[in-house]
Amino acid sequence: MLVDRVGGEPMLLCDNAAVACDGSVYFSDSSRRFTLDHWRADLMEHSGTGRLLRWDPAGRVEVLAADLQFANGVALSADESFVAVAETGSYQVTRLWLTGPKAGRREPLITNLPGFPDNLSTGSDGRLWIAIPSPRNRLMDWGHAHNPRVMRAIWAMPNKLQPPPRHTTWVMAVDADGRVVHDLQGQHGYRMVTGVREHGGMLYLGSLVEGSVASVALPAN
Template sequence: MARPRIDPVVWQPDRAPHRARQGSGGRPMPPVRLRTLSGQGPEDVAVDSRGRVYTGLADGRIVLVTDDHTETVAETGGRPLGVEVQRDGRLVVCDAVRGLLRVDPITGRLETLVAAGTPVDGAPLRLCNNAAVATDGTIFFSDSSQRFTLAHWKADLLEHSGTGRLLRRDPDGRTGVVRDGLHFANGVALAADESFVVVAETGAYRLIRIWLAGPRAGGVDRLADNLPGFPDNLSRGTDGLLWIALGSPRNTLLDLLSPRHPALRRAVWALPERLQPKPADTAWVQALDVDGRLVHDLQTRVPGFSMVTGVREHRGRVWLGSLHGTAVATFDVPAAD
């Protein structure tokens, strides 16, 4: 597949925090158990009210993960990424090829909510990535890039042109833009009281908070900034915390080249794949409280599992997904300091 041209934008990232150069947090990640799947690329994980775990695979399948096998519940015909559970048990699926979908895991029935390519405020839905579902059925979801497809996600990080968006689909089917100009819009999560929605900007190492209700409604601020790694999917746990999948620590070369002449990043993009910067061999998640204070910082090396792109806490257990893995991982939440 030919690589698209990139037109890098010069920008000055903040100096990476010291944590970006460490291999673990202040305490070790608890023992991690793997559940091998009958497929590859469980990018996200979702857990329903009964504790059943779902994920989407690179071959288009949505699967139920049990102790000893995976059971296919639906096939999207595309590439499912983010998976969320509605109050009625149906799944909202962000598919990088098909768009925003809804799946009934009992019947396998597939419904297209917003098809890929559908104009939303004048620009097409191009890379549907992650979502959060409000109690009234409103769906907030990310459109990561207007420039590149999932196959070339690295190009968006190198270019830093800020074409990602946070979109909103109302229960009546109307769809609009909540926030644009985002640097690879990725994970999405709602506050427990739904007073704000958070979206991860993977390419800017930050979490943006958009206020939906209360005295600050309509305002925007940063819940977390200058993160030590690349934030991917987000989720609100049953513990009330905001969990962040950190796909990899910050890349020193990328931070070094970002404020320099764009030709340097074009040269990096032209290198053979084996010579380009790669995610580190690590599994890393963090959890924040509603004010952005760090509660958990858990990182380790797990043989056979790395590049955490999805995280979900459910009743004291954390589930992890990986864009390139062949298993989902799980561990028990340690007591907070």
């Protein structure tokens, strides 16, 4: 056990991590209100209590960014000049500069994604892979923009009456400037992709609901 509390407060939903060359661990705490069993509640409530944190080899823990909308996947750039964190609830990937003239600055890497971003990983040529479990939901978009009370009412309903994730197999890759390099989506019977890793010309996919790992050849360009 490295960390289970931050500032004396128990973490409720520690999510993803990336390890730097110096041994530091960058990790996300998705919500300070809900546990994993109620992850949908945070997305619907739009609580914005997620955090990006760093544990250093001396055992110190630092909050690098707060007020994130369901902080999820974490990945370091190839040169470790910045760390990226997926904000599932706001359909974007945010980065925090670690070195250079922008060190300490937080800014969007890519916004207005067409689906919910989940886990991240660093691939070849510095590209950042993004797992997309499901496309965006129009009802949630409308509710967050116009009537948050509607979202709270929906969360109070039984699960079978809540809007379900749409079935798709979807991953995206962006470069260090946030430009889309790959947008790979299809109906392949493998649902809710929550993790993606690139290795040896292949992509390996993980899922929150499937009982297997899927693989697909990396496109040539």
